[in-house]
Amino acid sequence: xxxxxxxxxxxxxxxxxxxxxxxxxxxxxxxxxxxxxxxxxxxxxxxxxxxxxxxxxxxxxxxxxxxxxxxxxxxxxxxxxxxxxxxxxxxxxxxxxxxxxxxxxxxxxxxxxxxxxxxxxxxxxxxxxxxxxxxxxxxxxxxxxxxxxxxxxxxxxxxxxxxxxxxxxxxxxxxxxxxxxxxxxxxxxxxxxxxxxxxxxxxxxxxxxxxxxxxxxxxxxxxxxxxxxxxxxxxxxxxxxxxxxxxxxxxxxxxxxxxxxxxxxxxxxxxxxxxxxxxxxxxxxxxxxxxxxxxxxx
Amino acid sequence: xxxxxxxxxxxxxxxxxxxxxxxxxxxxxxxxxxxxxxxxxxxxxxxxxxxxxxxxxxxxxxxxxxxxxxxxxxxxxxxxxxxxxxxxxxxxxxxxxxxxxxxxxxxxxxxxxxxxxxxxxxxxxxxxxxxxxxxxxxxxxxxxxxxxxxxxxxxxxxxxxxxxxxxxxxxxxxxxxxxxxxxxxxxxxxxxxxxxxxxxxxxxxxxxxxxxxxxxxxxxxxxxxxxxxxxxxxxxxxxxxxxxxxxxxxxxxxxxxxxxxxxxxxxxxxxxxxxxxxxxxxxxxxxxxxxxxxxxxx
Numbered sequence: 001x002x003x004x005x006x007x008x009x010x011x012x013x014x015x016x017x018x019x020x021x022x023x024x025x026x027x028x029x030x031x032x033x034x035x036x037x038x039x040x041x042x043x044x045x046x047x048x049x050x051x052x053x054x055x056x057x058x059x060x061x062x063x064x065x066x067x068x069x070x071x072x073x074x075x076x077x078x079x080x081x082x083x084x085x086x087x088x089x090x091x092x093x094x095x096x097x098x099x100x101x102x103x104x105x106x107x108x109x110x111x112x113x114x115x116x117x118x119x120x121x122x123x124x125x126x127x128x129x130x131x132x133x134x135x136x137x138x139x140x141x142x143x144x145x146x147x148x149x150x151x152x153x154x155x156x157x158x159x160x161x162x163x164x165x166x167x168x169x170x171x172x173x174x175x176x177x178x179x180x181x182x183x184x185x186x187x188x189x190x191x192x193x194x195x196x197x198x199x200x201x202x203x204x205x206x207x208x209x210x211x212x213x214x215x216x217x218x219x220x221x222x223x224x225x226x227x228x229x230x231x232x233x234x235x236x237x238x239x240x241x242x243x244x245x246x247x248x249x250x251x252x253x254x255x256x257x258x259x260x261x262x263x264x265x266x267x268x269x270x271x272x273x274x275x276x277x278x279x280x281x282x283x284x285x286x287x288x289x290x291x292x293x294x295x296x297x298x
Numbered sequence: 299x300x301x302x303x304x305x306x307x308x309x310x311x312x313x314x315x316x317x318x319x320x321x322x323x324x325x326x327x328x329x330x331x332x333x334x335x336x337x338x339x340x341x342x343x344x345x346x347x348x349x350x351x352x353x354x355x356x357x358x359x360x361x362x363x364x365x366x367x368x369x370x371x372x373x374x375x376x377x378x379x380x381x382x383x384x385x386x387x388x389x390x391x392x393x394x395x396x397x398x399x400x401x402x403x404x405x406x407x408x409x410x411x412x413x414x415x416x417x418x419x420x421x422x423x424x425x426x427x428x429x430x431x432x433x434x435x436x437x438x439x440x441x442x443x444x445x446x447x448x449x450x451x452x453x454x455x456x457x458x459x460x461x462x463x464x465x466x467x468x469x470x471x472x473x474x475x476x477x478x479x480x481x482x483x484x485x486x487x488x489x490x491x492x493x494x495x496x497x498x499x500x501x502x503x504x505x506x507x508x509x510x511x512x513x514x515x516x517x518x519x520x521x522x523x524x525x526x527x528x529x530x531x532x533x534x535x536x537x538x539x540x541x542x543x544x545x546x547x548x549x550x551x552x553x554x555x556x557x558x559x560x561x562x563x564x565x566x567x568x569x570x571x572x573x574x575x576x577x578x579x580x581x582x583x584x585x586x587x588x589x590x591x592x593x594x595x596x
């Protein structure tokens with residue numbers, strides 16, 4: 001089953017206590033697709049400028065990621081510049097939307113038929129537009145951020161109402177609900193529509209919340225985190241990739257997807273850009289799965 | 299098997315967003331003993347002033363907690379006044395050591411023979427003094443705090459070297475090691491001596507670290523947290539109580555102890571003082587254990 005991923009494609013300038021990169025491949029659609037590559041084929045819908053290096057297209061293609069619906073237009077690719085003083089929260093130094101300000105996701109006939117959809121963190125108006133174009137997806141998911149919660153809440157609530165899965169972090173959950181207690185907040189958001197809420201808690205892991213169960217996944221214990229950029233998108237990639245491969249949405253599938261999302265995020269933070277994600281294979285993933293399971297089960 | 303608990307006994311003045319109490323029963327030895335009461339008998343070694351209400355002694359006795367070695371001397375009992383603006387970190391408004399400044403833990407012959415020892419957060423010089431009086435305990439554990447790490451590091455390192463279990467939170471772990479990454483930091487502290495390090499992560503739960511395994515326990519999802527005072531001590535109480543009852547220190551015992559510690563802490567935060575801890579029985583504990591296990595296992 002193939003996974004459709006709609007989101008940003010960026011050339012990032014990032015500085016962390018562990019190094020610095022310029023114009024490195026990034027953006028939500030990139031991290032999500034590269035993290036899902038070990039589980040399923042995917043297609044990206046996005047936009048880049050004519051400065052976007054050809055080698056990046058080659059990398060994606062090599063990993064079973066269809067790039068036909070990445071539009072190339074004259075101009076510069078979206079650029080994000082950020083600095084992490086510790087690894088918890090970036091300081092945005094500069095955001096240059098460039099061609100991304102013209103993003104208007106139009107799906108090909110093939111993409112409309114995808115069974116699984118992940119809407120990365122983009123304007124909820126565009127997320128809605130994608131949802132409206134889909135034929136009859138099995139499972140749809142979205143991510144968002146504080147910016148859209150404050151600037152475009154109405155459209156965002158409409159997106160949340162329509163998707164099966166909402167990926168959200170604790171800060172966003174509190175902002176969306178005005179509720180401080182995270183378990184009360186998630187209960188309220190659950191009533192907005194999605195079958196499943198995945199709450200991301202950074203270095204503390206994540207939990208899944210449905211009407212039937214709650215499931216906690218600790219973060220994989222990483223000793224050499226280098227750059228957390230894209231950790232949430234990578235989590236979503238591992239999660240959605242596994243869901244698409246499993247072809248069902250049962251409790252045990254969701255729990256395993258949480259573990260695979262956790263592992264994808266753990267590899268992601270060990271390098272800048274997608275350096276680590278591009279290297280790993282299923283054996284690397286299963287090795288961490290075994291370790292993680294040992295640290296949970298008793 | 300009985301558990302010896304050495305620590306503070308206090309009359310707390312606490313304000314949280316959910317209420318306010320004055321002169322309420324608190325202190326590390328109180329929370330730890332009340333949280334262990336469902337698992338084993340315990341003895342407290344501590345000191346109070348002649349203002350300490352008799353009803354508190356009765357409460358402890360009623361719960362199988364031996365108070366013979368709580369010394370009563372003329373003067374006022376230790377008082378801590380704190381305010382929580384949110385539930386994460388208290389602001390200390392006032393600390394009156396009172397008779398606690400004369401605390402000199404002398405163990406009775408009976409207490410020296412206890413198999414299990416918990417040293418609450420007190421001056422490491424006194425913790426050492428207790429360790430030296432013990433005959434041949436099976437398992438010893440200590441807690442500490444930032445104050446002692448900065449003021450009395452040498453004595454604290456000597457305590458850590460001698461105990462089997464160290465309970466420590468993330469901030470203290472970083473302070474003790476000067477290492478930001480929590481998994482690197484715990485590895486370093488492990489080398490200082492203890493068989494087991496229990497890292498407390500507040501609302502995110504805790505993990506156990508030994509040479510053989512790492513085990514993550516999420517916090518029990520509490521929707522109505524009222525006052526976190528004593529959560530760490532209650533965790534230690536549930537943990538040590540179960541260890542003392544199980545009479546072994548195997549991997550599966552430690553993992554179960556983590557769960558029982560987690561559950562004790564969850565009840566503790568649902569009320570001021572020991573109001574909730576004093577009410578619960580083994581059925582309440584096992585009910586939460588079943589829920590918590592469901593949210594971990596898959």
